[in-house]
Amino acid sequence: MNVPIKPQNQSINFRYGDEQLVLERIKRPQATDRVLIKVHPDCRIVVSAPEDASNEAVLCAVKKRGRWIYQQLREFRQQLEHITPRRFVSGETHYYLGKQYLLKVIEAPKQVQGVKLLRGKLEVSVRTRDADSVRDLLTSWYKARAKENFARRLDAVLEQALWVTEKPPLRILSMKTQWGSCSPNGCITLNPHLIKAPRDCIDYVILHELCHIAEHNHGERFYRLMNQVMPGWEKTKERLDGMASSILPR
Structure with a gap:
């Protein structure tokens, strides 16, 4: 087994406004029926959900936090705009x-x-x-x-x-x-x-x-x-x- 840089799990599509977003669904290890949503700085949207939860239930939880997710994405996208490729010159x-x-x-x-x-x-x-x-x-x-x-x-x-x-x-x-x-x-x-x-x-x-x-x-x-x-x-x-x-x- 391995520690992935990006989770290699099931992908679920979610539309917010005019944008199609892709969610990465992973199994939540804790014994709980709650769905945990995280937006990472590289703009990945990762949803931790119980294994027996249906995709419909997961999407329902995501839609309730759609506005928050989009706000997080907007902030991280603005940050990424300022990340430039390495040029390997003095001052970097x-x-x-x-x-x-x-x-x-x-x-x-x-x-x-x-x-x-x-x-x-x-x-x-x-x-x-x-x-x-x-x-x-x-x-x-x-x-x-x-x-x-x-x-x-x-x-x-x-x-x-x-x-x-x-x-x-x-x-x-x-x-x-x-x-x-x-x-x-x-x-x-x-x-x-x-x-x-x-x-x-x-x-x-x-x-x-x-x-x-x-x-x-x-x-x-x-x-x-x-x-x-x-x-x-x-x-x-x-x-x-x-x-x-x-x-x-x-």
Whole structure:
């Protein structure tokens, strides 16, 4: 199983005024008959509903909050208009472990190319000042930091996962739709872009995958384990989902 960047669940169409909106319906783990509606900063509309609730019942709940949903969408769309694609030039901000750092590009033909986190800035030394070179160096730097930090965080949270008898293999792989995954044989794969998120978000993804070693599906036992090892994990998940548009390549 995996931690998706965007939930891969049932889609439901909903018309509000002249606009056709798409809702992502996911199963609500809590034992309740309430429908929970969330509009995320990337303009996804996610509806958490009990498994036995009909789509008609879900749409009825959504229509009652149609005005609120549209207002949230309008605010987030206005924010997204100001997000411009990365140009990998000095003055941009890039995330690392949940904090933003100014990028400083240094053209130094005779120096070794590389990236340093120095005095609150990400300094990138390149032989030729071009976006592709800066992007490639940053990508390699992020992957190296991800490998080092993820291994350390896995060691730290393993103490909570009492059902894991041996340290699982860990690999780093860029993925477009997943923060992490766990194979049937217990190998954990993590997205290197996750290194841009805060430490608690990294811990959440690792713990999520460790729970899948015990329970491969998102069943009652899985959520019981998640609540045991990370009380309040839902808020951390929401925080990570909200950062997706800022820390993933655009």
